[in-house]
Structures are given as structure tokens and as C-alpha cells.
Amino acid sequence: MASNNPLTLSIDAMGGDEAPEMVIDGLEIAAGENPRLRFLLFGDEAKLSPLVDARPAVKKVTTVRHAPDVVGSGDKPAIALRSGRQSSMRFAINAVADGEADAVISAGNTGALMAMAKFVLKTLPGIDRPAIATYFPTIRGATVMLDLGANVDCNEDNLVQFAVMGEVYARNVSGIENPSIGLLNVGQEDLKGNQAVRGAAEILRTCGLPIDFYGFVEGDDIAKGTVDVIVTDGFTGNVALKTAEGMSSLFGFLLKDALTSSFFAKLGALIARPALMRFKDKFDPRKYNGAMFVGLNGICVKSHGGTDGVGFANAISVALTLVSNNFNEGIKEDVAKLLIDDDPVTTPEDDSQSPEAATS
Amino acid sequence: MASNNPLTLSIDAMGGDEAPEMVIDGLEIAAGENPRLRFLLFGDEAKLSPLVDARPAVKKVTTVRHAPDVVGSGDKPAIALRSGRQSSMRFAINAVADGEADAVISAGNTGALMAMAKFVLKTLPGIDRPAIATYFPTIRGATVMLDLGANVDCNEDNLVQFAVMGEVYARNVSGIENPSIGLLNVGQEDLKGNQAVRGAAEILRTCGLPIDFYGFVEGDDIAKGTVDVIVTDGFTGNVALKTAEGMSSLFGFLLKDALTSSFFAKLGALIARPALMRFKDKFDPRKYNGAMFVGLNGICVKSHGGTDGVGFANAISVALTLVSNNFNEGIKEDVAKLLIDDDPVTTPEDDSQSPEAATS
Numbered sequence: 001m002a003s004n005n006p007l008t009l010s011i012d013a014m015g016g017d018e019a020p021e022m023v024i025d026g027l028e029i030a031a032g033e034n035p036r037l038r039f040l041l042f043g044d045e046a047k048l049s050p051l052v053d054a055r056p057a058v059k060k061v062t063t064v065r066h067a068p069d070v071v072g073s074g075d076k077p078a079i080a081l082r083s084g085r086q087s088s089m090r091f092a093i094n095a096v097a098d099g100e101a102d103a104v105i106s107a108g109n110t111g112a113l114m115a116m117a118k119f120v121l122k123t124l125p126g127i128d129r130p131a132i133a134t135y136f137p138t139i140r141g142a143t144v145m146l147d148l149g150a151n152v153d154c155n156e157d158n159l160v161q162f163a164v165m166g167e168v169y170a171r172n173v174s175g176i177e178n179p180s181i182g183l184l185n186v187g188q189e190d191l192k193g194n195q196a197v198r199g200a201a202e203i204l205r206t207c208g209l210p211i212d213f214y215g216f217v218e219g220d221d222i223a224k225g226t227v228d229v230i231v232t233d234g235f236t237g238n239v240a241l242k243t244a245e246g247m248s249s250l251f252g253f254l255l256k257d258a259l260t261s262s263f264f265a266k267l268g269a270l271i272a273r274p275a276l277m278r279f280k281d282k283f284d285p286r287k288y289n290g291a292m293f294v295g296l297n298g299i300c301v302k303s304h305g306g307t308d309g310v311g312f313a314n315a316i317s318v319a320l321t322l323v324s325n326n327f328n329e330g331i332k333e334d335v336a337k338l339l340i341d342d343d344p345v346t347t348p349e350d351d352s353q354s355p356e357a358a359t360s
Numbered sequence: 361m362a363s364n365n366p367l368t369l370s371i372d373a374m375g376g377d378e379a380p381e382m383v384i385d386g387l388e389i390a391a392g393e394n395p396r397l398r399f400l401l402f403g404d405e406a407k408l409s410p411l412v413d414a415r416p417a418v419k420k421v422t423t424v425r426h427a428p429d430v431v432g433s434g435d436k437p438a439i440a441l442r443s444g445r446q447s448s449m450r451f452a453i454n455a456v457a458d459g460e461a462d463a464v465i466s467a468g469n470t471g472a473l474m475a476m477a478k479f480v481l482k483t484l485p486g487i488d489r490p491a492i493a494t495y496f497p498t499i500r501g502a503t504v505m506l507d508l509g510a511n512v513d514c515n516e517d518n519l520v521q522f523a524v525m526g527e528v529y530a531r532n533v534s535g536i537e538n539p540s541i542g543l544l545n546v547g548q549e550d551l552k553g554n555q556a557v558r559g560a561a562e563i564l565r566t567c568g569l570p571i572d573f574y575g576f577v578e579g580d581d582i583a584k585g586t587v588d589v590i591v592t593d594g595f596t597g598n599v600a601l602k603t604a605e606g607m608s609s610l611f612g613f614l615l616k617d618a619l620t621s622s623f624f625a626k627l628g629a630l631i632a633r634p635a636l637m638r639f640k641d642k643f644d645p646r647k648y649n650g651a652m653f654v655g656l657n658g659i660c661v662k663s664h665g666g667t668d669g670v671g672f673a674n675a676i677s678v679a680l681t682l683v684s685n686n687f688n689e690g691i692k693e694d695v696a697k698l699l700i701d702d703d704p705v706t707t708p709e710d711d712s713q714s715p716e717a718a719t720s
Contacts, residue, residue, distance in 0.1 A: 076551065139610055149546050152554050186509050186598040191436065194512050194595060219602025223610035232599075235554060238546040239596050240603045242579025247607035250499055250583035251643075255615070258632075258639035265635035272619060272628025279618035283611075 010101035013043030015108025025309025080112035103299035126335035130295035138225030156199030166229035182217035182227035286311035290318030370461035373403030375468025385669025440472035463659035486695035490655035498585030516559030526589035542577035542587035646671035650678030
């Protein structure tokens, strides 16, 4: 891909608490950072056109396409899949399937987005189930973690496929030469954990792929940055991610409370303000906004529904990074090796396209 | 129990990284705080006697009992159970079973302690599996959370029993009149989650016990303090607890880094030092040391292996609180009600006493 070619992103304008205004804010920021960007913006044309017209920098690179329906944030995925065929979310995904756009970004209903993306884009060859991945701030920098909620129940093959996808991500997108992979567990010893993690560890140790499999890691290894990629089932991953977010909020709340508790506390905080602001910035959730749906035959990024323009622009940059680094080609190559080598990963009977898998 | 009667605690002197010295430090602190305490101290008499003799305050209330063996921190639970019959851990548990002590405290190998405690003390009537519970700091105060690792795979009945035990804990020990119970899940809607959490929610909604069942909570509700008791399986609970610990460390590390990054940062931190120290104190892991093994026919508290005397003394106070508040009598009463009402909880075929259940 020549570096001056335009990159077209398909945007669901109607997803998110403050949509469509915050989406347009995000487009403006992203367009300002990257002149190659073009947007296909799906949603209520009557609402969108005046907003776009008011921002010349957005208008110049955006095509508004009308979608009559909106997927609600509380809609069940199976219902959204059936009745949301005319929704902004569905139209935005279709644009990737039709080759009109290089990636789709939505801040809408996660379960509905996963169900629709899986139905429309299909999974990559050798991948039974897509997963949700994101960056996690650590002492060393940032770790990729997956699955964060697409698959509540995972077997060993699912976890192995997540490991392969995470490895490709860390190598091709984060640029880590030989990324280490850890399986999240309740202890480091071989005997620990449930059947799925023990089975996945056995496959990863013996599958012959050139993967740096570290072994089991525990919850505190996430923030330590012990490994470059953390693999877990969607139930545990979702709880761990939200537990960490909750701890960040608790810490921020109590720190603010402490630093406003007395005259001297306030004075000290004022003097140390630049350092404290840099510290706060490291935990800014907008910096980590943009969860990647990996394992699909197309790039799909989910923005947090409660974010603002800065966060939405970050989700756009996540999608851009995936497109620019040929993320999906890397996965296809590695999975193909796995299939040729000893076929431990394919379980054809599990290759369901049921949207139910994404309900949680 | 008359308030001047002595309370006898059985202590495994040999468990923990800095044992037995830190254990003796802990006894000294605890004895200074509560004149009713008496200790049965199990371990290598040749090592223990000089240490105890050197501390008159400890010596006055402690009986040293020799145990020739020590359970290693890496020993597998099943092995420890078979070959650790002469260990300080086993002797300390036996003292509770024999009625010599009101509770046992150990900073040794968690899996071995659970396996031995389960084998020697047995579970309470109506409880299939004991769980590990602890306090978790929150914005509102502290929440009780269980299971934290005793049971990697849990079915709906196990989760319901954990809920009953957690409810009794919050009511009898924390003194909360009508504690709210939340089931940890990946979303709040009824359809979310795996079979175990959905099934447990259904039972808790319909079982007729006077329990304030809040419904599902998510990871960020832990630190928010949304409910008084959080119920989860041991895999998820262990990962969540350690993820939170890791986030605390990350936050502390980065804050210290920020506040030493420049002259003004250092000056500000110096001026705000009392407030910052109070803030740091809120996250002192020693304050939350002492995990309760709940559901056993006897009080057993596990101290963190890496703690010091202050932390061990806190684990002792956790045991004391359980003893003083007749924790186990409360569980027996509530479980009996559950059994009489509609028997949704008992699954006799699952009443295994296998030590394997505690291996993780």
C-alpha cells in the first residue's frame, strides 16, 4: 500500500452516548492528524449533514450515507441482527464487506456489533471465534489482552487461536520482534486452573509454531507487564478489565480526596501539578479507547460508548494501525502454518456463525 | 461467650516467607491489643522456644508445641495432605478439630491449608465446598468477596452457597443489617454470562431466603462498592483480586515516579506528605491481610505468605472477629432454612471431600 493512497473508514455515526456529535468531533481530530483519511459516515442524514457542513475539515473528506435505523444500546444481539438490517451499524459493516472501506468503527452496542460483524464479515480461515482485544497500561508500557467479552465460555482451541491472533498483533502492529504470550490463570504451576487453560498451555508448548509461550500468568502480571500478550476467556478478561478500570477510578477518587483534604495538601498538589497531570494522563481511558475485534475477515474497532471526540479519534487510529500493518494477512499466515503443522486447532463442528456467541 | 473468657488461637508458626520470626512479631502485636488472647504455637520447638522466650509478652500467653515437619510453599495439596501429617500446619488445624483452639491461622501454602482444613474440619451441613473470602477496599468502605481461588469450576449451587455464606458474613461480622449481594458477571442483563451465574441468579431470586439479591455486578462495581458482598467462582475471583492488587502496585509505582520527577514535584510531595501518607495507608495490603476459609466446621484464616508482623496480626484479628461473632452458627442457621424451604442447593453427589478441589 503506497503511503499516499487514501484510507477509507466506515463510521457508524449513531452509536455512543453523545452520538452523533462526538463522532463528528472525533472525525475532525483524526482528519487533522492524517490527510490520507476518507470517511463513509452512516446514519440519519437529516442530523448528520448540518453537523458535517459546519466542519469544513470533516466535510472535505466525508461522504454521508443515510441509514434509517439505529441499533439501541440495550438491544439484544440476536434481535439487532434480525431487525437492524437498515441500521447505521449494519450499513457501516456492509461497506467493509463490499470493499468500499478498509475498516469500520462504531461506538454502539458491543454485542450487536460483534454479532453483525461476524455475520457479515465472517471469521478468518482457521478461526472459530473472533475475540475482543485491547491495550492495557502496564509498568513496562502496554500489553495486548484478549478476549475481553466476546466469548463467555472458551475451550482450549479457542484460547490457542486467541494466542495466535494476539501474537500476530503484538508483532505486526506493536512491532515487538518476538512477543511473549501468557495464559491468564490462578497460579503458575502446570496443575493450576481449569481444563481449558491447561489444555491450551499443552497445545502452545507443543504446536511447533515459533511462539514465545511464557506459560501461565496471574492477575497481577497484567499491570506488571510480565508478557506482551495476555490470553484469557471472555468472562475472565471482561471482569479483569473492568476490575482494573474500577481500581483506577478508586485510586483517582481517593488521591483527589487526599490532595484536597487540607491547606497543605492543596498547596503541595498545586506545586506538583504538572507532574500530577502527567500522571493522570497515563490513566486517561481515552488513550486506551478502541477495542479490536480480531479474527474477522475485515477490520472492526469498537469505541467505548461513553467516550468523547478525543477517545473516538483514538479508536480511529487503532483501526488505522490495523489496516496499515496488514494485521489480518499476518493472522492468516500463522493460522495456515498451525493447520499444516499438526492441525491441533481446527474444530470444524464448532464453526458456528451463531450470533449468540457474541451476546455477552 | 463472656467477654473476659480467653480465646485460644492455633498458629502455624512455620508458614510464610519470613516465618517463624514474622509470626512471633504478629503474636506480640495481637497480644498487646487483646488481653484475652492465648496461642498454641506449632512448629520447630528448637527454633520457636528461644524466639518466644525473648518476648515476655508473647511467652506469657503462648504454649509452644513441637511439629517435626513443614509444608513447603510449592507442595501440591494432595501430597501435603498425605505426607504432612506431622506438619505444623496439620497440627495447628487438628487443635481446632479437637476443641483445643477456637480458630487456626497460617501463612503457609494456600492449597495445602484448604485441603487439610477440609479433610480435618469437614464442611458445614449443606455446604458442598468451602470458599476463600476477603475484604476488598472500595469507595464506600469494604466489600466481602468470595470465592478467591478455592474452587476453579463452580456450578450454580456452589455460587448460591457462597452467597449465603457471604451474606451471613456481612451481617454477623461486618454488622450490616441487610447486606446486598451481587453476582459477578460480564453485564447486568439477565441473558449475560455463563450457565452457572444465570442459574445462581435464578435460585437467589426465587429461593425465599430473606436475602437482598442485587443481581449481576461487573468488575468495576467491586471498587465502587456497589454491593456489600460479591459472589464469583474461584477462577474469576482470584484473577480479579490479583488484577486489583497489580493495579494498586502500578498506580503506586507511577505516582511515586511522578512525584520524584522534578524539583517542584518533590517539593509539592513534601508539603502534601501527611495527606499522601494517609492515602498510601488506605491501600496498605497488610490492612486487608487475612483471607477467611468459609464453609468449614471450624474457623481457618490464611495470612498472605509475604506479609510481616503487622499483616499477620491483622489476620489474627480477622480470625478473632469470626470467632466473636459466631460466624459459623449463622451460616448453619441460614443454610438450614434454605434446606427446609425448597432444597434447591443440596447436591449430595457433589459432596466430595477430595483435596483436589483445593489445588488451585
